[in-house]
Amino acid sequence: MKIRLPEKDYKFIISWILLLAAGLYYLNIGILSNNLWHEETLTAAIIKHPISDICRIAYNNGQPPLYFILLKIFSDIFGYTEFTLRFPSVIGVICIAALGAGPVKRIFGKRVGFVYAFFILSTPFITNIAHEAKMYTWSIFFTTSSILYGYLAAMENRKTDWLRFLLLTVASLNIYNYAVFPAAIAMYIMLRWIFVKNRYALKRYIISAATVIIIYIPSALNFFKPMVKNLSDFIWPLDTLPAILRAFLAPFSNFYGISLYIEIPIFIISVAFIAVALFNTFINKKAHGLMISFGMAVYLITIILGAIYSTVASPVFFERISIPVMGVFIIAFSYGVSLIREREYLILICILFFIISLPHAFYISSENLSSPIEKTTEYLEKRIAPNDVFVHFDEETYNLFSYYFPKNKNILYIGNNNHKELSAYDAYYPNEIVTWFNFYESIKDYKNIWLINHPNSENYSYQTKLIYLGAIKSTESTKRFFSQIPFFDISITKAVAGNRISESIPLTSDIKVKINLLNSYSGQVIVKLFNKNWNGPFINKTGKTNDANTFATQKGSIIKNATSEVTFENIPYGNYSIFAFHDKNNNNILDFKDGKIKEGFGNVMFYNPGIFFVESEKTQVEINLIYPP
Incomplete structure (x- = not known):
């Protein structure tokens, strides 16, 4: 059959x-x-x-x-x-x-x-x-x-x-x-x-x-x-x-x-x-x-x-x-x-x-939209030696250069942060992650240091801080390479090792916050400074602020031109968030009605929502409040 x-x-x-x-x-x-x-x-x-x-x-x-x-x-x-x-x-x-x-x-x-x-x-x-x-x-x-x-x-x-x-x-x-x-x-x-x-x-x-x-x-x-x-x-x-x-x-x-x-x-x-x-x-x-x-x-x-x-x-x-x-x-x-x-x-x-x-x-x-790494490579290939080191302040450039410059040592500087919070940092071994406590030991033996940064990164201030403290000394002006997407821009600065950073140097700042566009002179302004690991949300549905992540709180009165000013003193260098609101009835919470905010509020808006950089002895920021209709 x-x-x-x-x-x-x-x-x-x-x-x-x-x-x-x-x-x-x-x-x-x-x-x-x-x-x-x-x-x-x-x-x-x-x-x-x-x-x-x-x-x-x-x-x-x-x-x-x-x-x-x-x-x-x-x-x-x-x-x-x-x-x-x-x-x-x-x-x-x-x-x-x-x-x-x-x-x-x-x-x-x-x-x-x-x-x-x-x-x-x-x-x-x-x-x-x-x-x-x-x-x-x-x-x-x-x-x-x-x-x-x-x-x-x-x-x-x-x-x-x-x-x-x-x-x-x-x-x-x-x-x-x-x-x-x-x-x-x-x-x-x-x-x-x-x-x-x-x-x-x-x-x-x-x-x-x-x-x-x-x-x-x-x-x-x-x-x-x-x-x-x-x-x-x-x-x-x-x-x-x-x-x-x-x-x-x-x-x-x-x-x-x-x-x-x-x-x-x-x-x-x-x-x-x-x-x-x-x-x-x-x-x-x-x-x-x-x-x-x-x-x-x-x-x-x-x-x-x-x-x-x-x-x-x-x-x-x-x-x-x-x-x-x-x-x-x-x-x-x-x-x-x-x-x-x-x-x-x-x-x-x-x-x-x-x-x-x-x-x-x-x-x-x-269009090459990812990064200007091709132009960066052309610029560096005749200028670097095998024993030169790249110092990065952002994971993205660290990733890129570890791939495109495998013969050179790449170091990611993360300030005072915990490197275990970074993603897959050990994928690039033997490249390393360093903090400011061991930064000098990592770069002291290199003749040429190339500082690689994203000008739009929230960690861009780390480079400025190290130069300001004398840990590194720039020897050439910064060269910037542009991408069609600004986030991918790359800056390169040639430098040499400076002096060992002393742990006794006070890395603190006084932050002066000016609040604008208040719609009345009644009540007070409450300003919350959040630590660098927090990027909102800043309040819960009952109007209470997130005190678990609040670094400091200040209250300010309303002065001429419907503005208010407060100052946070001796704040360590780093990244922070600020949330401010107009507490018209002096009850110390942001009022809600039917799940919607009733009072004016605002936060600092830079590279990331609410994040700004503290990198000098005096820091000034402004917040423009917005009010619900």
Whole structure:
């Protein structure tokens, strides 16, 4: 008896091969146009260590180790170059798109699968992160495929789907820390659905979920450590809502956050298509609507939970929280577009989306936005000797120069801070971290010292302080190299060792704070000085200030021109935050009504919200109060 094999759809196979091949070519355009930036150089440094050390360093950096282990294996085989560092991210995007021929096709059909793949290969943010030596594209792949197979497992209860869901979820959690949000949300929604609609799948769900949780425990302890440490009831930083908006716009923007004014229109159009998709599926009672609802619920709740995490732990880049769930957003968008029946119009919309996305792709691939390290290297290569030392005051330049100048010693000066708070500082061994107590011993034997700084860094004052104290003496004027993104600018100053720093030198300042724009002469002004490790939020919902992190408090009366002045005396050098408010009724708290602030308030706004530098004997800052409408 002959077994008849199913006929292959060669047209379908050839179409997908051509699409993915074209995508591979397109994604490789300009892959080396930007130099490695500091996070990529950290990746390059981590993967040069043994796998056992990679796990330790990655966890110290707050990241799961799986991506670094896989990239190390890939680099061991194909070599350590900038191309081999970034090319796996391109493969990650191809894998995301290939889901259109697998679970997306299985759920929605060939049409949606093909449109989804085309949109993935065209979406600006995804094409940008294909050029990053980071785990972002693989996070999207594992999270998206985990959600798709989780849906299929809950609906059809097949063993193979449950196994895929288990493995893909474990991979997503161990490739990127913020993937915990969509994974937890998806598993919760699946449990509710199975318990109500398909209890036959409950046993397999429990086995899969328990296995995932057990494997994730080491990463979980590392990820939630800052949340447990900093948990409080304090309100969100003032820029939380704009940050959430940027997270929603992220798929249609670029990785560097440079707006080309097309993000909002494309996002509005995509939301309209998703709304049409949901309406159509529920009106016509199509099963597709469950997957769209499932995916969009995971997407929205992920961003909400990201905002909560940012509140109780520490502020984070919301765009990075939304990265793992970009795939499910594109699935919903693609399904909405695929409802257009006329093939010609569908093709036209896909082409228009690609054309509109081109400016972002062209801009990133044609401009060197990461840092001026190429010009910096040209400037230094004929001026430095192998026994010269680079002294850095910022982790980012330390990362960059440790990669691009591996033959020279690199030292990161951190003042009086605890070096254990820094991320993956031991990835660059034998380069070292020094404080001002052992700084002189680290640089005294070097003939030439090159001071490397970010002019926009919050630690820029460290260099000025060391020169002022005579620990180093500059021998040439500072040379500055500019980037299209000012944050990446680099300054270089040639210097020699000076004198040993005496611990008896008083490094203190008197901080004079002037408060402007008060709207009345009633009451008092309360000014809180926060220590350098605190960057808000400054008050809780009851109006009480965060006294646990308050360094000092002053109260001032209101004088002529509706201003007030207070002075903090003998404040040690370092970085601080100030929060001031107009206490009109003299009750010593900032008044709230219906959860909204009633009285005027403000803080210092420099490089980071609320942070300013104390580096001289006299420091003056001004705060302009704002009042609620």
